[in-house]
Amino acid sequence: MLHIPIIRQNKKEIIELLKIRNFDASKLIDTLLEQDDSRKETQKELDELLAKSNQLSRKIGELYKRGEVEKANQQKTTSAEIKVQTKSLQDQYAALEKEITANLVQIPNVPHPSVPKGNTDADNKTIKEVGDVPTLIDGAKPHWELTTDYNLIDFGLGNKITGAGFPVYKDKGARLQRALINYFLDKNLAAGYTEYLPPHLVNEASGFGTGQLPDKEGQMYHITEDNLYLIPTAEVPVTNFFRDVIVKDFPIKCTAYTPCFRREAGSYGKDVRGLNRLHQFDKVEIVQIQHPEKSYDTLNEMVKHVSSILDELELPYKVLQLCGGDLGFTSALTYDFEVYSAGQDKWLEVSSVSNFESYQANRLKLRYKDEDGKTKLCHSLNGSALALPRIFAALLENNQNESGIKIPKVLQKYTGFDTIE
RNA sequence: GGAGAGAUGGCAGAGUGGUCGAAUGCGGUGGUCUUGAAAACCAUUGUGCAGCAAUGUACCGGGGGUUCGAAUCCCUCUCUCUCCGCCA
Structure with missing residues (x-):
């Protein structure tokens, strides 16, 4: 399958060359790039949330070490909330990745410019x-x-x-x-x-x-x-x-x-x-x-x-x-x-x-x-x-x-x- | 087919539920020293994604679960090894 960064970089050229195979990729590629954009956005959100959760877990660990059990328990509630959010973001991310691959495998390789046009x-x-x-x-x-x-x-x-x-x-x-x-x-x-x-x-x-x-x-x-x-x-x-x-x-x-x-x-x-x-x-x-x-x-x-x-x-x-x-x-x-x-x-x-x-x-x-x-x-x-x-x-x-x-x-x-x- | 053991970075091999992306050794790369090399010493050395970068995040065979937190505990699948049986 094609590599997304390369599609992004050479979009016009790729669409043109794929016409040699009588393959119209313009719509598919637009969808693909949009999906990739939202994948990136989702990842950013997810990464931030995971970072927060990791920080919190470390903090809870320290609190336990110091014997501040009550404070630790309070933080646990927050952590549980974050977990619910990450779960849904993770699902979203996985779904996007799946769609992207599904679209990607539909696009054939880009013909070399020297390939003659033709049907049979x-x-x-x-x-x-x-x-x-x-x-x-x-x-x-x-x-x-x-x-x-x-x-x-x-x-x-x-x-x-x-x-x-x-x-x-x-x-x-x-x-x-x-x-x-x-x-x-x-x-x-x-x-x-x-x-x-x-x-x-x-x-x-x-x-x-x-x-x-x-x-x-x-x-x-x-x-x-x-x-x-x-x-x-x-x-x-x-x-x-x-x-x-x-x-x-x-x-x-x-x-x-x-x-x-x-x-x-x-x-x-x-x-x-x-x-x-x-x-x-x-x-x-x-x-x-x-x-x-x-x-x-x-x-x-x-x-x-x-x-x-x-x-x-x-x-x-x-x-x-x-x-x-x-x-x-x-x-x-x-x-x-x-x-x-x-x-x-x-x-x-x-x-x-x-x-x-x-x-x-x-x-x-x-x-x-x-x-x-x-x-x-x-x-x-x-x-x-x-x-x-x-x-x-x-x-x-x-x-x-x-x-x-x-x-x-x-x-x-x-x-x-x-x-x- | 029966019984048991295991799967961690290029390889070998540690790892108590919290600062572990992971000790240590070998290997690789760069350097010091040397006429050159070896040895020795010093430094560095996994991959993906996001980001101009700083950095963040994920990955310890695959998938799922417990937990605030999993390489570490549980379930499951796959694979590998040892012994026995069978066999080219």
Whole structure:
């Protein structure tokens, strides 16, 4: 969520920028600032009253010590009166704070000025396109046929033991999957990221910290018995490492492989065909915590890094800057990576790299100390490097020929084979 | 799963219901000394909110209660540790 002092300082600019997302914040912000004003006033009154009460208590203590019991008892009556007043002021204060937070969480992050206006993904801006769309052999197939033909994935078996959206990888399919995970992690390590293997279940506080809770509750699998949630992305456990932390050295660079679990309620049709949309999938994530002045340099660095992976995999891809309407709620600027998957003639999103500026950090209480020793909010960023299933699909579809499926060179030392026959 | 113990500042660890935001040690920062370093000595060192500031206020795992007054007493939740059982 946004930080109130920053809203106060840059009110006009923020309202203008939020229009890029087609979000009219003017009324909400006015209400918010009014509520914050009365919160301050209430606190002032309350503090004064509490000060009075504290003084009185100290006085009563002294009177008792001196044995002046009667005088002390008189003062007690006054103290009791003050207590009634403080109680009602405290309630008032708590109510105001609650309203303020409730309003605050309704305001999405302020888009970076460079974010293009727009409503849907059709308005996203193509930053660059790399690689040529491959010409396929006659009778080229989509991956959901190739995975069966070459015995790489058994969707039916997944249905049997769990349900739709839970594929079972097998033989060279399983090995290719493992190769991709290792390759991605090694690439990230070489770029200076530290590897983590976090829990796949998180508590409620973590869900709130990165913004999945309370609003997007239905998108996560919830284990009610223990009140834990299956992670929808490694972003949740990893970013929450830094909840309530005061950072000493920038940047912090983390990478983690985890399975990701998503309920995807309401998805259906051909978008969910094969590997295109799953309830469980593998992903290698990168997360950075950075000084506010450097976060956009870092964002560019992350985009370059993801690009270099796709270059090595020899997949045609494009980088898009998301328009206001397509931008995630908590992001200030997002670049999406889409890979061309020839067998189904489709561009598939395989990575989303975002700068959240201080939006997540404010929820997480993730801070650093500036030169004057004042605590300030850090910037947080993350991206996929990369999401596996769609890469898997594109590799099969683009590299198919009469004799089998070719494995890109860079992966061969990880797979231990160069073709799937 | 059964029995017990505990949760205090970056860490370790005191704390009789009143001057406790909290002893002490370690660590951190600044300084003295030194050619430099170490050692020693001196000083300083939590966070939020309000305020230009002085300062005020809140916070001793979370929530509630008793009391004029709670780190300290009571209730409750969560978590951690030890022992026993089970187990990869």
